[in-house]
Amino acid sequence: MSILTFKKGVHPPHRKHLTEHKPIEYLLPKQILVYPMIQHIGAPCEPIVKKGDRVLLGQKIGEAKGFVSAPIHSSVSGTVKDVAPVLHPNGSKILSVIVENDGLYEKAEGMEKREDYKNLSKDELIKIIQEAGIVGMGGAGFPTHVKLSPPPDKKIDSIIVNAAECEPFLTSDHRVLLEETQRVVDGLKIVLHMFPEAKGYIGIEDNKMDAVEAVKKVVKDEKNIEVKVLKTKYPQGAEKQLIYAITKREVPSGKLPADVGCIVQNVETMVAIERAVLRGRPLMRRIVTVTGGAITEPKNLNVRLGMSFRELIEACGGFKKEPAKIIAGGPMMGIAVFSIDIPVVKGTSAILCLTEEEAAIPEESNCIRCGKCVEACPMNLLPAALNSFALRNDLEQFEKLHGMDCIECGSCSFVCPAKRHLVQSFRTAKRTVIANRKKS
Amino acid sequence: MAEMKFTVSSSPHIRSNDTVKGIMRDVVIALLPAAAAGVYFFKIQALLVMIASVASCVLSEYVWQKLTKQKVTIGDYSAAVTGLLLAFNLPPTVPLWIPVVGGIFAIIIVKQFFGGLGQNFMNPALAARAFLLASWPVQMTSWAVDGVSSATPLGILKEGGTALPSLFDVFIGHVGGCIGETSALALIIGGLYLLYKRVISWRIPVTYIGTVFVLMGILGRHGFMSGNPVYEVFAGGLMLGAIFMATDYSTSPITPLGQIIMGIGCGLLTSIIRIYGGYPEGVSYSIIIMNLFVPIIDKYTAPKVFGEVK
Numbered sequence: 001m002s003i004l005t006f007k008k009g010v011h012p013p014h015r016k017h018l019t020e021h022k023p024i025e026y027l028l029p030k031q032i033l034v035y036p037m038i039q040h041i042g043a044p045c046e047p048i049v050k051k052g053d054r055v056l057l058g059q060k061i062g063e064a065k066g067f068v069s070a071p072i073h074s075s076v077s078g079t080v081k082d083v084a085p086v087l088h089p090n091g092s093k094i095l096s097v098i099v100e101n102d103g104l105y106e107k108a109e110g111m112e113k114r115e116d117y118k119n120l121s122k123d124e125l126i127k128i129i130q131e132a133g134i135v136g137m138g139g140a141g142f143p144t145h146v147k148l149s150p151p152p153d154k155k156i157d158s159i160i161v162n163a164a165e166c167e168p169f170l171t172s173d174h175r176v177l178l179e180e181t182q183r184v185v186d187g188l189k190i191v192l193h194m195f196p197e198a199k200g201y202i203g204i205e206d207n208k209m210d211a212v213e214a215v216k217k218v219v220k221d222e223k224n225i226e227v228k229v230l231k232t233k234y235p236q237g238a239e240k241q242l243i244y245a246i247t248k249r250e251v252p253s254g255k256l257p258a259d260v261g262c263i264v265q266n267v268e269t270m271v272a273i274e275r276a277v278l279r280g281r282p283l284m285r286r287i288v289t290v291t292g293g294a295i296t297e298p299k300n301l302n303v304r305l306g307m308s309f310r311e312l313i314e315a316c317g318g319f320k321k322e323p324a325k326i327i328a329g330g331p332m333m334g335i336a337v338f339s340i341d342i343p344v345v346k347g348t349s350a351i352l353c354l355t356e357e358e359a360a361i362p363e364e365s366n367c368i369r370c371g372k373c374v375e376a377c378p379m380n381l382l383p384a385a386l387n388s389f390a391l392r393n394d395l396e397q398f399e400k401l402h403g404m405d406c407i408e409c410g411s412c413s414f415v416c417p418a419k420r421h422l423v424q425s426f427r428t429a430k431r432t433v434i435a436n437r438k439k440s
Numbered sequence: 441m442a443e444m445k446f447t448v449s450s451s452p453h454i455r456s457n458d459t460v461k462g463i464m465r466d467v468v469i470a471l472l473p474a475a476a477a478g479v480y481f482f483k484i485q486a487l488l489v490m491i492a493s494v495a496s497c498v499l500s501e502y503v504w505q506k507l508t509k510q511k512v513t514i515g516d517y518s519a520a521v522t523g524l525l526l527a528f529n530l531p532p533t534v535p536l537w538i539p540v541v542g543g544i545f546a547i548i549i550v551k552q553f554f555g556g557l558g559q560n561f562m563n564p565a566l567a568a569r570a571f572l573l574a575s576w577p578v579q580m581t582s583w584a585v586d587g588v589s590s591a592t593p594l595g596i597l598k599e600g601g602t603a604l605p606s607l608f609d610v611f612i613g614h615v616g617g618c619i620g621e622t623s624a625l626a627l628i629i630g631g632l633y634l635l636y637k638r639v640i641s642w643r644i645p646v647t648y649i650g651t652v653f654v655l656m657g658i659l660g661r662h663g664f665m666s667g668n669p670v671y672e673v674f675a676g677g678l679m680l681g682a683i684f685m686a687t688d689y690s691t692s693p694i695t696p697l698g699q700i701i702m703g704i705g706c707g708l709l710t711s712i713i714r715i716y717g718g719y720p721e722g723v724s725y726s727i728i729i730m731n732l733f734v735p736i737i738d739k740y741t742a743p744k745v746f747g748e749v750k
Contacts, residue, residue, distance in 0.1 A: 410452035424450035
């Protein structure tokens with residue numbers, strides 16, 4: 001069996017043992033659920049309910065504005081308590097629908113089973129996926145129906161399920177692969193039905209061989225689906241790196257996976273598609289790994305969107321040590337949050353609670369030009385040089401050295417012995433370049 | 441749960457265990473076999489030169505950073521590494537004020553004037569050696585083995601002499617030369633340690649030594665194909681230069697291709713100086729000259745970016 005990978009990258013400690021063998025636990029919401037109108041890349045949703053309205057489970061409460069957007073649904077039945085700005089995991093206050101759960105879980109209309117998706121056309125399936133509010137659930141949150149609608153001149157020959165889960169600590173995809181194997185495969189089969197000329201690949205890192213075996217068992221009679229074992233290396237799950245590992249194609253700078261005939265979807269996105277198409281369910285739940293040295297009992301939780309981080313942390317026995325840092329997502333690319341009174345959104349793959357020791361921010365010192373960042377960068381950039389240009393605000397040189405190709409994976413900052421904040425400086429420089437482009 | 445405050449910072453939220461101090465400590469460890477060989481062959485005098493040189497470098501850095509109100513960084517071992525390397529490039533018989541002056545020059549003028557660690561464009565120890573050699577040529581070129589003054593193997597080759605030490609003596613370091621350069625064996629052991637710890641890559645040492653091997657063999661000291669390349673690579677300062685000096689992070693290219701160009705360039709210059717130059721040995725000057733090309737090498741050898749469209 002050949003193990004596939006990309007060039008360069010780093011090997012952060014896995015730290016997955018905390019939760020990788022823990023079956024997913026269901027956690028029912030308490031009283032209050034918060035649904036921010038931004039849970040995706042694209043135009044914010046517009047609330048279509050108002051204070052005092054009764055909403056049902058699965059009812060649409062936020063309408064997508066434009067094609068690159070995704071509607072938002074209530075994950076409980078109850079009463080709209082308010083429509084107001086609430087703190088979001090991204091750190092700002094976002095207009096949100098706040099629902100008081102009545103505990104009845106009374107379903108909205110239209111959530112019925114459907115067996116015969118094969119009679120549906122591609123456009124009908126895209127409509128179902130769009131109406132279900134499905135977005136990329138690996139964290140970025142790009143609307144799935146947009147990804148599934150490449151320009152007609154792009155011939156798609158590979159549908160790749162991103163099951164690399166290369167971020168340390170995270171195990172939600174791993175557990176889904178083990179416990180909802182058939183659903184993941186069914187989701188992929190639905191997508192393959194939309195792209196009959198494409199082949200399906202499920203890429204899994206070799207630190208999850210039990211998941212590889214489980215998926216292989218389910219797809220053994222599927223001629224069109226292949227499990228690809230990937231080397232455990234960060235950032236194996238970065239879209240361009242994953243495509244390269246599986247197809248040996250490089251997505252050209254500034255282009256999209258569709259330009260090399262690929263569409264990449266996360267594991268949980270596949271389950272969401274399966275739920276939407278076969279069971280009429282809009283996106284209302286996700287699996288969240290609650291972990292880190294500060295958590296009493298780390299777990300993989302199946303939760304409804306809109307529940308608060310606090311509820312999830314309490315369901316894991318709260319903190320055993322004082323947490324110094326709470327991260328929405330993994331430790332390499334996740335976002336540090338300053339409150340746990342924030343809702344789980346579509347992209348919340350994990351709540352990582354680090355102790356002071358785990359979260360220590362070492363002091364930055366001079367670059368010694370050791371070149372470890374050059375050896376690490378999966379995009380083959382020169383992070384040390386980019387850093388000096390970014391810090392001097394020499395954006396022309398920054399762009400000339402391909403700074404805009406940085407995927408912000410953080411491998412450079414991770415390996416840097418001088419503990420320089422490399423990727424942080426690139427993020428700032430990239431934002432400035434993009435803002436300047438918009439201005440001119 | 442009471443009100444808690446959390447740190448908010450940019451990702452990544454975890455860092456590797458590598459540190460500058462750890463890397464420099466590995467370099468010191470890798471230099472120890474050669475230091476031990478130096479003391480074994482050149483006795484207590486070699487040890488005193490090393491102590492004077494390291495003390496001078498560390499103190500110079502401390503005093504300079506105090507005077508200029510900067511953060512004192514002697515704890516990162518980089519000044520100690522410079523001190524050891526400077527001592528390795530001095531004859532064992534030098535008066536002790538020589539390493540002291542050299543250390544001050546290396547640290548203050550070559551390293552700190554240009555911004556400290558990682559910012560200097562020339563190898564501090566080699567620049568100091570060049571300064572000392574130009575200023576006090578007599579003291580800097582007196583060699584002795586076992587208390588008896590003796591020319592270096594490359595010196596004998598240059599003069600066309602015949603009383604050459606055996607290859608075995610050259611390999612273990614029982615010959616005239618600078619304190620840390622004579623024992624190829626000890627230097628190779630240190631080099632393997634650095635490769636194992638991934639402090640350096642093979643690129644500069646292998647291409648540097650390989651180029652000297654090939655060129656000294658082909659060009660030869662007495663015409664085409666007259667060379668003894670095995671003897672040439674173990675004699676003189678090549679091992680010390682190729683493993684420890686040309687690989688200095690600050691003054692060598694950061695790109696993989698650039699490192700190969702650096703190694704080949706150093707090898708080319710060293711061979712030319714050895715065969716056609718006025719000096720018997722050319723390692724120091726070769727490296728210093730190549731140091732000056734590093735920015736331009738880096739500029740033109742940037743690797744092809746993933747997905748780059750020309």
